[in-house]
Amino acid sequence: AQSVTQLGSHVSVSEGALVLLRCNYSSSVPPYLFWYVQYPNQGLQLLLKYTTGATLVKGINGFEAEFKKSETSFHLTKPSAHMSDAAEYFCAVSVPSGTYKYIFGTGTRLKVLA
Amino acid sequence: GAVVSQHPSRVICKSGTSVKIECRSLDFQATTMFWYRQFPKKSLMLMATSNEGSKATYEQGVEKDKFLINHASLTLSTLTVTSAHPEDSSFYICSAGRVQKNIQYFGAGTRLSVL
Numbered sequence: 001a002q003s004v005t006q007l008g009s010h011v012s013v014s015e016g017a018l019v020l021l022r023c024n025y026s027s028s029v030p031p032y033l034f035w036y037v038q039y040p041n042q043g044l045q046l047l048l049k050y051t052t053g054a055t056l057v058k059g060i061n062g063f064e065a066e067f068k069k070s071e072t073s074f075h076l077t078k079p080s081a082h083m084s085d086a087a088e089y090f091c092a093v094s095v096p097s098g099t100y101k102y103i104f105g106t107g108t109r110l111k112v113l114a
Numbered sequence: 115g116a117v118v119s120q121h122p123s124r125v126i127c128k129s130g131t132s133v134k135i136e137c138r139s140l141d142f143q144a145t146t147m148f149w150y151r152q153f154p155k156k157s158l159m160l161m162a163t164s165n166e167g168s169k170a171t172y173e174q175g176v177e178k179d180k181f182l183i184n185h186a187s188l189t190l191s192t193l194t195v196t197s198a199h200p201e202d203s204s205f206y207i208c209s210a211g212r213v214q215k216n217i218q219y220f221g222a223g224t225r226l227s228v229l
Contacts, residue, residue: 043120043223046219099163100216106156107156
């Protein structure tokens with residue numbers, strides 16, 4: 001069975017500072033991994049995904065994540081936070097079995113301080 | 115590309131009425147669609163997986179007679195909340211699975227308020 005753990009339900013950073021949102025997963029088979037962002041009262045927008053190949057994945061809005069199998073991690077980073085990055089971020093894991101079923105983490109609310 | 119439209123965005127209804135929410139994939143065919151429920155400041159809870167032309171698969175604890183799902187075409191799935199009660203008030207989000215990309219694309223969500 002798969003599971004996802006997001007450490008830190010709330011993260012605050014200053015504008016211009018590094019953003020680091022943590023995600024650890026558990027999966028018995030090589031997983032697909034995703035980061036989504038949700039703004040208030042909106043659906044989820046895909047930031048980036050890892051399926052196979054290069055372990056450092058670049059996404060939209062300057063975000064990137066690195067798949068580390070040895071650490072079972074897929075942390076999300078951005079070098080310099082912007083006020084518009086304030087939102088809820090979800091990490092998700094999927095097993096490439098054709099069902100596309102996701103297991104979501106509990107989410108991390110990012111607050112950007114001026 | 116990969117746009118999923120969800121309608122309505124907000125609905126307020128009286129207790130005992132039924133509400134239908136539509137989820138459409140606008141520019142791709144979605145053999146699989148998903149319905150989630152999100153409580154305030156919580157993560158998404160998968161309610162059911164909907165495959166075109168077949169019965170939906172419901173997650174444990176989700177009442178299939180309360181939440182009726184129909185996936186009549188490759189671009190449309192509907193969720194009907196039957197005999198809605200205040201405890202059904204929530205944010206409902208659909209997503210569509212894109213075969214070639216192994217990704218779910220999400221609708222903007224529907225805020226249901228049952229009075």
